[in-house]
Amino acid sequence: MKSTVFCQKHIDLGAKMVSFAGFNMPVQYEGLILEHEHVRKAVGVFDVSHMGEIWVRGAKALDFVQWVSSNDASVLTDGKVQYCCFPNDKGGIVDDFLTYRIKADEYLLVVNAANIDKDWAWLQEQNKNFGVELYNASDETSQLAIQGPLALKAMQKLTNTPIEDMEYYTFKYLTFAGVPNVLLSTTGYTGSGGCEIYFRNEDAFKIWDAVFEAGKEFNIKPIGLGARDTLRLEMGFCLYGHEINDTTSPIEAGLGWITKFVDHKNFINKANLLKQKQEGVTRKVIGFEMIDRGIPRQDYEIVDANGNLIGKVCSGTQGPSVHKAIGTALIKAEFAKTGTEIFVKIREKALKAVVVRMPFYKGE
Amino acid sequence: MEVLANLKYTKDHEWIRVEGEEAYVGITDFAQHELGDIVFVDITSEGSTLNQEESFGSIEAVKTVSDLFMPVGGEVLEFNAELENDPALINTDPYGKGWIIKIKMTNPAELDNLLNADAYTSLIGL
Numbered sequence: 091m092k093s094t095v096f097c098q099k100h101i102d103l104g105a106k107m108v109s110f111a112g113f114n115m116p117v118q119y120e121g122l123i124l125e126h127e128h129v130r131k132a133v134g135v136f137d138v139s140h141m142g143e144i145w146v147r148g149a150k151a152l153d154f155v156q157w158v159s160s161n162d163a164s165v166l167t168d169g170k171v172q173y174c175c176f177p178n179d180k181g182g183i184v185d186d187f188l189t190y191r192i193k194a195d196e197y198l199l200v201v202n203a204a205n206i207d208k209d210w211a212w213l214q215e216q217n218k219n220f221g222v223e224l225y226n227a228s229d230e231t232s233q234l235a236i237q238g239p240l241a242l243k244a245m246q247k248l249t250n251t252p253i254e255d256m257e258y259y260t261f262k263y264l265t266f267a268g269v270p271n272v273l274l275s276t277t278g279y280t281g282s283g284g285c286e287i288y289f290r291n292e293d294a295f296k297i298w299d300a301v302f303e304a305g306k307e308f309n310i311k312p313i314g315l316g317a318r319d320t321l322r323l324e325m326g327f328c329l330y331g332h333e334i335n336d337t338t339s340p341i342e343a344g345l346g347w348i349t350k351f352v353d354h355k356n357f358i359n360k361a362n363l364l365k366q367k368q369e370g371v372t373r374k375v376i377g378f379e380m381i382d383r384g385i386p387r388q389d390y391e392i393v394d395a396n397g398n399l400i401g402k403v404c405s406g407t408q409g410p411s412v413h414k415a416i417g418t419a420l421i422k423a424e425f426a427k428t429g430t431e432i433f434v435k436i437r438e439k440a441l442k443a444v445v446v447r448m449p450f451y452k453g454e
Numbered sequence: 455m456e457v458l459a460n461l462k463y464t465k466d467h468e469w470i471r472v473e474g475e476e477a478y479v480g481i482t483d484f485a486q487h488e489l490g491d492i493v494f495v496d497i498t499s500e501g502s503t504l505n506q507e508e509s510f511g512s513i514e515a516v517k518t519v520s521d522l523f524m525p526v527g528g529e530v531l532e533f534n535a536e537l538e539n540d541p542a543l544i545n546t547d548p549y550g551k552g553w554i555i556k557i558k559m560t561n562p563a564e565l566d567n568l569l570n571a572d573a574y575t576s577l578i579g580l
Contacts, residue, residue: 316516
């Protein structure tokens with residue numbers, strides 16, 4: 091099993107460690123609900139160094155990104171970030187990721203840890219027609235997500251470059267905790283604000299210690315992957331392997347907003363996905379809340395009032411901030427309308443739930 | 455991790471405290487720690503008579519669900535109603551306020567198949 095450079099820190103902090111995406115990762119420290127609420131109200135730190143970083147460089151960098159990405163990278167300017175997915179050529183998704191435009195001929199793609207090898211192979215294959223320089227920096231790059239309403243205020247103490255007024259989904263290179271060329275972006279997976287920082291492994295301990303020292307007066311806490319999942323699910327953010335996968339299309343998954351059918355952009359599977367958008371899809375990923383008592387889990391069956399199978403749960407949990415059992419499901423499109431009653435089969439019982447608009451969490 | 459001397463244990467991490475023919479059943483401190491924050495206890499067996507090792511319900515943590523098993527056979531007399539509103543009692547007081555069901559034992563001799571505190575302690579590797 092792989093580990094991030096912070097592995098021993100987590101163990102020393104008393105984290106419960108689990109295998110995630112081939113990495114030995116902290117699932118929780120003090121307790122999942124406490125950690126979840128702490129990010130919603132204050133500031134917490136996630137070790138997300140397992141994430142993958144793939145650099146795209148060269149004269150055809152933009153053309154290449156446009157071909158592999160669902161989103162329109164031509165609208166990016168230097169310092170902007172975009173959420174995207176790699177459509178495959180069979181109506182599914184290879185991965186979802188972030189595109190950072192460093193400069194006109196240089197982009198950083200941040201991908202899921204579980205998919206680094208698959209993405210790398212996919213991009214190499216697609217690159218045969220482009221010849222850009224691809225570089226997989228995943229093993230040498232560490233990443234921390236500092237999330238919560240107090241995150242930017244706390245982290246401002248570590249840099250002279252203004253960060254508190256940065257727009258959502260932008261980034262800067264700055265000297266952070268005395269380390270030059272740290273990439274800080276106002277991105278994250280929690281819906282509670284904050285930033286993510288990228289740096290070289292050799293600077294990791296210096297940055298970790300500085301982050302916790304600077305955050306002390308804000309009661310900064312380390313947060314595990316357990317809370318990361320409940321925070322993202324309350325926001326309705328997709329998680330690869332749950333809402334999206336090799337067979338669910340971006341249109342079905344509700345990712346039409348990052349799938350841009352514009353004339354100046356051709357991309358993998360464009361014609362098929364455009365057809366889905368124009369003609370409609372037969373199944374959709376929706377959010378639902380339980381009405382009866384029970385907690386939905388991945389792969390539980392969804393049935394209609396007559397007990398007919400209409401889909402399956404993608405993700406489910408008890409939402410610590412919304413105080414409800416919530417989930418996402420891929421179901422037949424005719425049941426996808428907000429307000430529709432559906433039933434989740436939990437231990438042989440069909441328990442009532444209702445389709446709702448996401449996000450589940452709408453702020454304090 | 456607390457293991458109480460006066461209880462019997464299953465290898466599935468339930469405990470049982472015998473009071474005459476009746477007994478209280480819950481999950482161990484080790485189990486609640488492994489599960490993390492308990493958010494729902496689903497007991498559908500109230501009033502039914504179940505065999506030893508049969509499932510009497512399930513317990514849901516934020517991230518996982520686990521079945522609960524009868525330490526010995528018996529009738530499920532009562533579900534701890536306080537857990538309806540405060541399932542986290544299992545985290546904070548697993549051997550006390552976090553008891554889950556009260557049963558009437560069918561065959562108390564089945565208690566002999568269970569682990570004592572020492573055996574349970576070595577099972578969980580303390």
